[in-house]
Amino acid sequence: MLALCFHDAPRMLDVDAPEPGPGEALVRVTRAGICNTDLEIVRGYMGFRGILGHELVGVVESAPSTGLVGARVTGEINLPCGACPSCAAGLGRHCPHRTVLGILGKDGCFAERITLPVANLHRVPDDVSDEKAVFVEPLAAAFEILEQVHLRPSDRVAVLGDGKLGSLVAQVLLTAGGEVTLVGRHPERLSIAAGRGARTALADAPLEGRSFDVVVEATGSPSGLGRAQDLVRPRGTIVLKSTFHGRPEVDTARLVIDEITLLGSRCGPFAPALRALAEGTVDPSPLVEAVLPLRDGVEALRRAGEKGAGKIQLAMP
């Protein structure tokens, strides 16, 4: 089958289709999304080698439980061992022995077929299109913030970065009723958020410093945390979403002096993300910039890496 692989460089290769292991389903991928994490992997993040990709929707071709065959599904990307203390504590997404689809020790979804444990699959409601369903994984990562932080309706929230993730985060946080300001560099992206009820600000516009209760850092840039520190109020919360290859210099003394809570935030729950898509409380469609066929995977990756690119999706044959 055709797959977008990364070894020394991203390449389209013809590889063997995967064989489902015990408890795994074989899924025919119909649509996949390119995430900034894929671009970071190509820059060396995580040291991953193999088939890229972790945002997907597809159709189950085979499964241990036959009721799933033919179902349209999306899939959680962490594959826990199921046997360690983390897993026993319900923290499978933090299992130290986990593999992660297209990120750590498990071939990803920029391919015609993947295998995933049945426990990782979520049925996609009929009225959620493939185009939208591919957003479930990053949308779940946005909902993770609401799992971690009690966002009060009276809170002033800033989201830094109007990339794909930042834009989804702004939409999700608006559902909590607070005042949400999306800060970014792309007027067209900001206007999408404004249409959903967010305040917006250009990244170089002055904003009242030390005034936001919660600041979400989703710039993908090493400088984002410093900017978040400028905006958050003393005793406020910074949610860190960006992962990249490298170690930024951090003004830790300022974290201490202002008694900031810095929260690392990664993958989230799929169920509320699917509900939000089905109910239309979040609409990621305007973020889609282009849909390319899988065979143009290398070109798709290049386009996704262009400054200010929207979501690039891959459609499978």
Add this chain to the structure above:
Amino acid sequence: MLALCFHDAPRMLDVDAPEPGPGEALVRVTRAGICNTDLEIVRGYMGFRGILGHELVGVVESAPSTGLVGARVTGEINLPCGACPSCAAGLGRHCPHRTVLGILGKDGCFAERITLPVANLHRVPDDVSDEKAVFVEPLAAAFEILEQVHLRPSDRVAVLGDGKLGSLVAQVLLTAGGEVTLVGRHPERLSIAAGRGARTALADAPLEGRSFDVVVEATGSPSGLGRAQDLVRPRGTIVLKSTFHGRPEVDTARLVIDEITLLGSRCGPFAPALRALAEGTVDPSPLVEAVLPLRDGVEALRRAGEKGAGKIQLAMP
């Protein structure tokens, strides 16, 4: 009066005694403690110029409310403006217009006399010696952790750094009933903590990685945060206590992946610290290495800066 001043270098100078402003008391300092923050200021931290020192006990010589005259007191170090939204919200310690005794825009207590707002003063119980009472400020900073984090009796806690603050933190956290391990480089300091019920480990001894629910970083070193990240479990909490001049490189991606909560923690409540000293639940006395007369302030500062030094106190004439 005699005072230990910092302009380009620490020097003993003869300066005018301070004049109390409105609402302020004049306090004759009887004992003061040297803190790592004083040493950092001499290295450039905070850009402070003036009389150093913020840990003190003394006797009120004059005050707007005459009932205070003659009282033995210790003093909170943040002087809020009292009129801004932070102050109105009860966050005077985070008032953006505040001055801070011996740290920011306010002469400190390595002197014969200081002025402080009456609201900052706390009476010291008769049965708490001057030697112990000087510890109220750093002890309050240790109690701040319990204000910020719900420490469960079943939690495993590591405290990194057996300096003065780390040693006090270990004693304070033991009062919450969890398993506390103090990690440091000084066997004699570790044995004091062991005597209070802490587990101890030498800094270069192997400890089970990613196994602690809460890790307190009190090493005062830029490398402390990385070590804390090695020890904390996924979804665990790191409390950051160290302030120093400089910006360490931080593996922020690991904070995101492991969804760590990083909490900056600074000054804390004086009342529980005074209670703990009066009741003996915390005993800082074994941490005192030497008591020098104020006139030997420069030498005292030098000794406090020696590797592994205990608490150096200044006794006023």
